[in-house]
Amino acid sequence: xxxxxxxxxxxxxxxxxxxxxxxxxxxxxxxxxxxxxxxxxxxxxxxxxxxxxxxxxxxxxxxxxxxxxxxxxxxxxxxxxxxxxxxxxxxxxxxxxxxxxxxxxxxxxxxxxxxxxxxxxxxxxxxxxxxxxxxxxxxxxxxxxxxxxxxxxxxxxxxxxxxxxxxxxxxxxxxxxxxxxxxxxxxxxxxxxxxxxxxxxxxxxxxxxxxxxxxxxxxxxxxxxxxxxxxxxxxxxxxxxxxxxxxxxxxxxxxxxxxxxxxxxxxxxxxxxxxxxxxxxxxxxxxxxxxxxxxxxxxxxxxxxxxxxxx
Amino acid sequence: xxxxxxxxxxxxxxxxxxxxxxxxxxxxxxxxxxxxxxxxxxxxxxxxxxxxxxxxxxxxxxxxxxxxxxxxxxxxxxxxxxxxxxxxxxxxxxxxxxxxxxxxxxxxxxxxxxxxxxxxxxxxxxxxxxxxxxxxxxxxxxxxxxxxxxxxxxxxxxxxxxxxxxxxxxxxxxxxxxxxxxxxxxxxxxxxxxxxxxxxxxxxxxxxxxxxxxxxxxxxxxxxxxxxxxxxxxxxxxxxxxxxxxxxxxxxxxxxxxxxxxxxxxxxxxxxxxxxxxxxxxxxxxxxxxxxxxxxxxxxxxxxxxx
Numbered sequence: 222x223x224x225x226x227x228x229x230x231x232x233x234x235x236x237x238x239x240x241x242x243x244x245x246x247x248x249x250x251x252x253x254x255x256x257x258x259x260x261x262x263x264x265x266x267x268x269x270x271x272x273x274x275x276x277x278x279x280x281x282x283x284x285x286x287x288x289x290x291x292x293x294x295x296x297x298x299x300x301x302x303x304x305x306x307x308x309x310x311x312x313x314x315x316x317x318x319x320x321x322x323x324x325x326x327x328x329x330x331x332x333x334x335x336x337x338x339x340x341x342x343x344x345x346x347x348x349x350x351x352x353x354x355x356x357x358x359x360x361x362x363x364x365x366x367x368x369x370x371x372x373x374x375x376x377x378x379x380x381x382x383x384x385x386x387x388x389x390x391x392x393x394x395x396x397x398x399x400x401x402x403x404x405x406x407x408x409x410x411x412x413x414x415x416x417x418x419x420x421x422x423x424x425x426x427x428x429x430x431x432x433x434x435x436x437x438x439x440x441x442x443x444x445x446x447x448x449x450x451x452x453x454x455x456x457x458x459x460x461x462x463x464x465x466x467x468x469x470x471x472x473x474x475x476x477x478x479x480x481x482x483x484x485x486x487x488x489x490x491x492x493x494x495x496x497x498x499x500x501x502x503x504x505x506x507x508x509x510x511x512x513x514x515x516x517x518x519x520x521x522x523x524x525x526x527x528x529x530x531x532x
Numbered sequence: 533x534x535x536x537x538x539x540x541x542x543x544x545x546x547x548x549x550x551x552x553x554x555x556x557x558x559x560x561x562x563x564x565x566x567x568x569x570x571x572x573x574x575x576x577x578x579x580x581x582x583x584x585x586x587x588x589x590x591x592x593x594x595x596x597x598x599x600x601x602x603x604x605x606x607x608x609x610x611x612x613x614x615x616x617x618x619x620x621x622x623x624x625x626x627x628x629x630x631x632x633x634x635x636x637x638x639x640x641x642x643x644x645x646x647x648x649x650x651x652x653x654x655x656x657x658x659x660x661x662x663x664x665x666x667x668x669x670x671x672x673x674x675x676x677x678x679x680x681x682x683x684x685x686x687x688x689x690x691x692x693x694x695x696x697x698x699x700x701x702x703x704x705x706x707x708x709x710x711x712x713x714x715x716x717x718x719x720x721x722x723x724x725x726x727x728x729x730x731x732x733x734x735x736x737x738x739x740x741x742x743x744x745x746x747x748x749x750x751x752x753x754x755x756x757x758x759x760x761x762x763x764x765x766x767x768x769x770x771x772x773x774x775x776x777x778x779x780x781x782x783x784x785x786x787x788x789x790x791x792x793x794x795x796x797x798x799x800x801x802x803x804x805x806x807x808x809x810x811x812x813x814x815x816x817x818x819x820x821x822x823x824x825x826x827x828x829x830x831x832x833x834x835x836x837x838x839x
Contacts (some may be wrong), residue, residue, distance in 0.1 A: 433606020
């Protein structure tokens with residue numbers, strides 16, 4: 222049994238979101254150290270504001286300023302803050318009903334645990350650098366001064382907000398892919414045969430996607446193959462000088478094609494049916510980069526019938 | 533759906549759950565579960581009219597990861613297939629809907645997840661409002677804690693359990709559905725879905741009463757989920773069982789509450805309810821599934837055994 226591979230894997234992206242007039246007004250307010258809510262059909266003031274009434278679905282338009290002080294309506298204690306959260310020391314999550322509002326805003330409260338309770342009066346702590354984001358509000362803290370100074374309002378709405386995300390994983394590719402990658406590390410190529418339709422998959426994924434059955438039988442391939450189709454690229458890519466050739470190759474004994482670069486020949490000589498072989502990296506790793514590229518073998522071209530179903 | 537135009541029953545199921553799957557990927561984990569569920573009723577994928585799955589690509593960390601999971605199905609020749617980025621119970625709802633309208637008699641519903649490979653408390657925050665909530669990265673446990681504290685403050689519940697760490701496990705569930713006589717032909721003990729409905733509450737956590745679940749109440753009313761022997765509740769955090777009991781008006785009925793793997797646990801509740809009904813230990817049961825923070829969205833079904 223091959224030990225499965227494990228690797229760190231992160232997905233990271235900064236979404237750029239348009240705000241619309243209502244959320245835009247809310248975020249502009251935060252930039253100006255103000256909280257803006259909206260009046261719902263039943264007269265309640267909702268903070269954060271929403272574009273449509275949560276009960277009647279009608280358009281809401283009446284923006285309302287509320288105070289930067291309020292009351293904790295419920296809370297939970299966070300002993301171990303996670304990456305990206307508002308504070309890096311233990312804090313309370315709370316729903317804070319700002320004075321003048323009828324709903325609770327989710328925020329952190331910077332407070333000692335023994336001082337935290339529902340009903341606590343709190344006021345906003347603002348970031349020194351405000352950009353029109355919910356993060357302009359750092360957190361709330363216990364109310365000391367009910368008359369914090371207001372700054373003058375900047376009337377430009379926020380139209381765009383950037384929200385970066387990042388998630389970290391401990392990735393495992395599974396049993397079949399791990400065996401394949403271990404074989405590549407040794408300069409070999411292992412596929413798997415479907416017990417039902419007899420098709421051989423490279424790389425193996427542990428299942429035949431056509432039959433929906435597990436593929437347990439392993440098949441050792443030579444690595445040689447036949448070009449079934451290709452593309453000549455004339456724009457540069459990192460590490461690749463144009464023109465370069467990317468080809469789908471049916472490895473001998475496989476029933477699925479794999480994509481590799483073709484090098485050591487003039488791109489104009491690459492053709493369907495061309496016989497090719499892998500050029501391995503000197504330092505092989507358990508990843509497909511261990512095959513640097515494919516090159517022509519010099520053998521006569523494969524007959525059309527050999528690859529016509531894979532074009 | 534309160535009235536079923538065509539009767540639909542759960543005729544088979546299979547499930548697998550482990551705290552942390554060390555080796556197999558999602559396809560390798562899912563494949564034996566699907567085969568077991570189909571095998572119980574001597575069906576193959578060729579016999580299935582509609583296939584639908586529930587999962588989240590964010591848990592796997594790859595775009596369109598759910599498409600790769602079709603390797604476990606055998607989707608050739610091309611099959612009629614769908615996916616929801618939700619718990620598999622909501623995929624089951626789609627299957628029941630399709631079986632009402634279409635000239636097909638069988639459906640396969642499956643769900644899978646391996647949340648143990650990532651940071652579930654952070655991943656779940658990406659389902660929240662992207663302007664005013666998600667940028668704070670609120671952990672799922674912290675949000676559940678807001679609900680538990682609100683319940684304590686309300687004084688309505690007696691002892692409210694503390695909020696444990698967010699439940700993390702890996703697994704898969706597959707459920708096979710069939711209509712009317714096809715179901716009767718395939719099993720002696722179908723678990724009929726007599727009503728099913730799902731409802732959602734306003735997304736702003738601070739804009740709703742966290743101590744109640746009007747969405748559960750409404751869904752149960754539409755599904756006509758009353759007069760049951762037992763309720764199989766999907767409960768990611770223990771205190772939520774108390775809210776659900778009230779919303780469903782449970783009083784003395786047996787309650788089986790479980791979390792299960794994220795995206796899988798709700799469909800798992802259907803499998804558990806169907807098992808109890810088919811086994812003959814109960815006649816009528818509620819199957820419930822939830823999604824989102826603090827019971828934001830709720831699905832309720834009434835299952836019934838052969839009269």
